[in-house]
Amino acid sequence: MTHDNDTHPPSGYRFSDPQLPRAPWSLADLNNMMAACLLGPDDVAALRRSGPLLDPQREAILDVWYGFVGSHSFLLDSFVDTKTGQPDGDYLSRVRARFGQWILDTARADYDENWLRYQFEIGRRHHRVAKNATDNAHASPLVPFRFLPLLAQPIVDTLRPFLSRGGVTMAEVDAMQNAWRKAVLLQVTLWSYPYIIEGDF
Amino acid sequence: MTHDNDTHPPSGYRFSDPQLPRAPWSLADLNNMMAACLLGPDDVAALRRSGPLLDPQREAILDVWYGFVGSHSFLLDSFVDTKTGQPDGDYLSRVRARFGQWILDTARADYDENWLRYQFEIGRRHHRVAKNATDNAHASPLVPFRFLPLLAQPIVDTLRPFLSRGGVTMAEVDAMQNAWRKAVLLQVTLWSYPYIIEGDF
Numbered sequence: 338m339t340h341d342n343d344t345h346p347p348s349g350y351r352f353s354d355p356q357l358p359r360a361p362w363s364l365a366d367l368n369n370m371m372a373a374c375l376l377g378p379d380d381v382a383a384l385r386r387s388g389p390l391l392d393p394q395r396e397a398i399l400d401v402w403y404g405f406v407g408s409h410s411f412l413l414d415s416f417v418d419t420k421t422g423q424p425d426g427d428y429l430s431r432v433r434a435r436f437g438q439w440i441l442d443t444a445r446a447d448y449d450e451n452w453l454r455y456q457f458e459i460g461r462r463h464h465r466v467a468k469n470a471t472d473n474a475h476a477s478p479l480v481p482f483r484f485l486p487l488l489a490q491p492i493v494d495t496l497r498p499f500l501s502r503g504g505v506t507m508a509e510v511d512a513m514q515n516a517w518r519k520a521v522l523l524q525v526t527l528w529s530y531p532y533i534i535e536g537d538f
Numbered sequence: 539m540t541h542d543n544d545t546h547p548p549s550g551y552r553f554s555d556p557q558l559p560r561a562p563w564s565l566a567d568l569n570n571m572m573a574a575c576l577l578g579p580d581d582v583a584a585l586r587r588s589g590p591l592l593d594p595q596r597e598a599i600l601d602v603w604y605g606f607v608g609s610h611s612f613l614l615d616s617f618v619d620t621k622t623g624q625p626d627g628d629y630l631s632r633v634r635a636r637f638g639q640w641i642l643d644t645a646r647a648d649y650d651e652n653w654l655r656y657q658f659e660i661g662r663r664h665h666r667v668a669k670n671a672t673d674n675a676h677a678s679p680l681v682p683f684r685f686l687p688l689l690a691q692p693i694v695d696t697l698r699p700f701l702s703r704g705g706v707t708m709a710e711v712d713a714m715q716n717a718w719r720k721a722v723l724l725q726v727t728l729w730s731y732p733y734i735i736e737g738d739f
Contacts, residue, residue, distance in 0.1 A: 373610070373685055373688040373692070374688040374690075374691040374692070409573060465738070481739060482730065482734050482738050484574055486687050486727045487574040487723060488574060489575075490723055491575070491576050494716075522687060522688060523688070525687065526687045529683065529687070532734050532735055534733055534734070534735055537680060537682070537733045
């Protein structure tokens with residue numbers, strides 16, 4: 338699978354950066370969370386098979402996802418510059434570049450300490466503790482919590498036609514999409530951490 | 539669709555109870571949340587068609603769900619009596635009766651103020667603000683947040699064989715299961731409210 342990171346990492350992309358704050362979860366915690374959402378070795382294998390399929394289609398996938406966000410003002414609000422009242426194009430495009438890399442990282446499914454640490458960082462960038470900072474943006478200070486779990490649905494639903502290209506069997510499309518559903522659910526759960534009252538996660 | 543509520547409501551079941559605290563969301567908020575997770579009129583119709591199919595199978599469905607919880611100590615912990623160290627059978631069975639009613643309520647998909655109010659109440663019963671109180675239980679004071687979104691996956695995955703009974707077409711099973719996925723995701727998002735730092739939901 339192509340992993341862009343080595344050649345041209347997106348601005349602000351910090352997977353495997355040892356300077357990142359440590360994640361508040363252990364690998365044992367992660368194992369329990371994976372068991373809770375039924376994410377097992379078959380799903381990891383299916384995620385990895387999805388990588389080479391999705392990689393060349395990433396821009397088209399991002400067009401669909403950004404089209405969805407752009408069509409709902411309550412979603413686009415997270416990218417609106419509070420000074421101008423207009424969507425911040427720079428912020429949108431910087432986040433988009435990392436979102437494209439995220440497709441590859443999700444398909445890579447290497448669930449180790451570095452992965453946990455970057456999930457924690459992604460969560461912080463949605464929450465007021467760190468939103469806007471990476472991109473020097475002046476948008477709203479928070480992606481409201483509610484949209485983290487809810488957006489797992491359109492993300493994974495709209496992936497289906499992209500998983501169905503190139504003579505893939507229906508059973509294989511189902512296997513890859515189910516694996517993506519679990520992987521995204523797991524990630525949005527981890528990303529929620531900064532929103533949760535201390536001790537309640 | 540049968541709605542048990544009129545004949546023998548489970549102990550502690552308070553759907554439509556005007557004494558319940560008001561929900562912190564408006565119907566406009568709910569509409570945005572439904573749009574975010576793609577829950578539309580076709581899904582509401584599919585949920586309602588699932589009711590008569592699932593109603594007579596509720597005990598078997600609950601056996602599967604309780605079997606899953608019982609097979610993972612980190613899930614069963616929420617039902618363990620902190621004094622005896624043993625699962626509290628009374629607490630488990632009272633929650634189970636309401637869980638059976640919840641299947642019908644989810645299939646009914648009447649998204650109104652009463653529904654929102656009871657979602658808020660269900661969330662509070664998972665969180666330390668109200669856990670155990672309804673059933674006078676002495677179990678752990680909190681269902682950890684992480685399991686609310688994550689358990690949407692096994693809940694909806696394990697429903698599939700029950701939706702597939704009685705000569706239902708594959709397309710219809712898919713329609714009902716997809717609708718359930720959205721409906722459960724929406725509910726676990728709402729149930730998360732008491733866990734979220736004030737202002738961040």
